[in-house]
Amino acid sequence: MEDQHPAVDGRGEAYSRVLGTCGAFGIGLVVLFGLLYLVGVNPRYDAATVTRYWDRPAGEYWIQVKGSEAVGYSWFASDPGTTDSLTMFGIGFISLVPLFGTIAMVFRAEPLHRFLLALLAAEFIYAILRPII
Amino acid sequence: LETASLFQWIVVLFLFTLTIGIIAPISGVGGGVLFVPIATAFFPFSVDFVRGTGLLMALISSISSSPRLIRAGMANVRFVSPVATVSIITSVLGSLLGLYITNNLERGESYITLTLGILLLFIILMMILSRRVEFPEAGKVDPLSRILGLRGEWYEPSMGRVVSYRATNLPWGLLAFGGVGFLAGMFGVGAGWASVPVLNLVMGVPIKAAAATSMAIITVNSAAATWVYLARGALLPLVCVPSVIGIAVGAWIGARIAEISRPRAVRYVVMVILVFAAAVDLTKGLQGLLVP
Numbered sequence: 001m002e003d004q005h006p007a008v009d010g011r012g013e014a015y016s017r018v019l020g021t022c023g024a025f026g027i028g029l030v031v032l033f034g035l036l037y038l039v040g041v042n043p044r045y046d047a048a049t050v051t052r053y054w055d056r057p058a059g060e061y062w063i064q065v066k067g068s069e070a071v072g073y074s075w076f077a078s079d080p081g082t083t084d085s086l087t088m089f090g091i092g093f094i095s096l097v098p099l100f101g102t103i104a105m106v107f108r109a110e111p112l113h114r115f116l117l118a119l120l121a122a123e124f125i126y127a128i129l130r131p132i133i
Numbered sequence: 134l135e136t137a138s139l140f141q142w143i144v145v146l147f148l149f150t151l152t153i154g155i156i157a158p159i160s161g162v163g164g165g166v167l168f169v170p171i172a173t174a175f176f177p178f179s180v181d182f183v184r185g186t187g188l189l190m191a192l193i194s195s196i197s198s199s200p201r202l203i204r205a206g207m208a209n210v211r212f213v214s215p216v217a218t219v220s221i222i223t224s225v226l227g228s229l230l231g232l233y234i235t236n237n238l239e240r241g242e243s244y245i246t247l248t249l250g251i252l253l254l255f256i257i258l259m260m261i262l263s264r265r266v267e268f269p270e271a272g273k274v275d276p277l278s279r280i281l282g283l284r285g286e287w288y289e290p291s292m293g294r295v296v297s298y299r300a301t302n303l304p305w306g307l308l309a310f311g312g313v314g315f316l317a318g319m320f321g322v323g324a325g326w327a328s329v330p331v332l333n334l335v336m337g338v339p340i341k342a343a344a345a346t347s348m349a350i351i352t353v354n355s356a357a358a359t360w361v362y363l364a365r366g367a368l369l370p371l372v373c374v375p376s377v378i379g380i381a382v383g384a385w386i387g388a389r390i391a392e393i394s395r396p397r398a399v400r401y402v403v404m405v406i407l408v409f410a411a412a413v414d415l416t417k418g419l420q421g422l423l424v425p
Contacts, residue, residue, distance in 0.1 A: 004288050004294070004295055005206065005288045005295075006206055006286045006287065006288065006295055008203060008204055008206055009210075011210055012203045012204075012208075012209075012210045013203075013204075015199075015203060015210050015213075015349070016199065016200035016201075016203040016204055017200070019196050019199050019200050019203075019352065020200035023193075023196035023197065023200075026196075027193060027196075027197075027377075027381070030373075030374065030377060031374070031377075031378060034370055034373070034374030034377070034378075035374070037370050037371075037374065038143060038370075038371070038374055038375070047139045047371055048139070050369060050371045051139060051142065051371070054177070054178040054179060054182060054369060054371070054372070055177050055178060055179055056179055057179050057180075057181050057235045057236045057241065057242060058179065058181040058182070058185075058232065058235070058236060058365050058366050058367040059236040059365070059366075060236070061179065061181075061366070062366045069365075069366070070364075070365055070366025071364065071365070072364055073363065073364060075366050083370075084370045087370040087373070087374060088363070088368065088370065091189060091359070091363065091368060091373065092360075092363060094189075094192060094193065094196065094356075095189075095192065095356045095357075095359040095360055095363065096356070097196055097352075097356065098192075098196070098352040098353045098356040098357075099356070101352070102213075102353065105210065105213075105214075109214070110282075112280065112281060113211070113214045113281065116214035116215055116218050117213075117214045119218055120213075120214060120217055120218045120221060120353070123218065123221050123222060123357075124221060124353070124356075124357055127221070127225045127357045127360050127361065128357075128360050130225075130364075131364035
């Protein structure tokens with residue numbers, strides 16, 4: 001019966017390969033650095049500080065913790081050596097994976113879908129860059 | 134709960150999300166729909182961090198399940214380009230508005246908690262009333278769906294043959310997905326509860342393909358919305374990490390249990406829990422708005 005399976009088109013294969021490979025890598029990053037953070041290895045903000053203010057909205061939380069609101073990505077990117085920042089880099093990487101998948105599909109789709117996928121990728125990139133431009 | 138030690142917090146969050154991960158595939162209710170309203174109702178951290186974590190959970194579960202579904206032919210990536218082009222905009226707008234309300238309006242958290250309770254009641258109603266059509270008749274295919282070639286096929290082992298379908302009503306589908314993306318971004322919930330009925334009942338996609346294809350669409354929406362939450366610092370490793378590990382392990386266990394048995398009773402128990410969580414969210418929201 002195996003030969004009855006319809007073939008998956010090129011863009012589907014590309015999307016699933018990117019999601020599978022990059023997704024597993026990103027999840028691995030989050031779990032690795034996240035567990036190091038949870039056991040207290042080199043945190044930027046210790047857990048006691050986090051739990052003291054985590055009932056406040058995000059803006060107020062960051063004012064209490066670091067003196068100003070978090071706008072953009074410098075709140076974790078400016079100190080990449082700590083395990084909480086590295087965990088956020090992992091989360092950022094996971095959140096990029098569908099963009100990588102979309103770009104991979106652009107080159108394998110027919111013209112109209114190619115245009116829509118390129119537009120989708122552009123929208124995605126704008127959503128990421130919007131806070132810093 | 135508020136006086137619990139840090140270690141207890143991590144364990145409580147892990148066990149909570151582990152349980153959600155196990156019962157989600159058995160009950161057919163999405164993990165995000167369970168996590169966000171229940172965590173908002175019963176956990177002390179801000180609804181901002183709950184929503185950010187909810188989106189991350191939706192993203193990771195869709196990234197994990199999509200490759201297998203695409204290779205099986207059930208998740209159709211042809212739908213991603215037209216649908217996500219619209220829903221990515223609304224999911225980002227929903228996220229921005231949701232964070233604006235909690236961070237800029239007085240008692241903004243109470244508005245979000247109250248509307249989350251209302252949304253949850255609506256979701257429960259949809260779960261009860263919504264029909265699931267195994268193989269809907271597409272009828273007349275609209276020009277846009279025809280131009281974009283929105284059709285698909287997969288080998289269905291239970292029938293021993295290839296099932297083919299074609300979608301229709303794309304303009305209505307895009308309108309509905311615009312709304313779905315907005316709600317998903319604003320409340321941080323995965324949107325399977327809405328996107329599956331839209332694909333199935335509005336666009337005429339068979340239920341199995343609709344459920345699988347919605348996962349491929351959710352990857353894009355939830356990822357873009359997660360960036361909005363990330364840019365406002367609305368994700369905390371202390372909340373995210375135990376939750377993500379808990380739901381991943383739970384989903385692994387739950388999927389295996391669901392293959393053997395999916396007792397209806399579990400779905401009813403989940404419904405009752407969701408009604409209770411909705412009641413608590415409504416009460417918390419109203420108290421926040423009415424009590425001086």
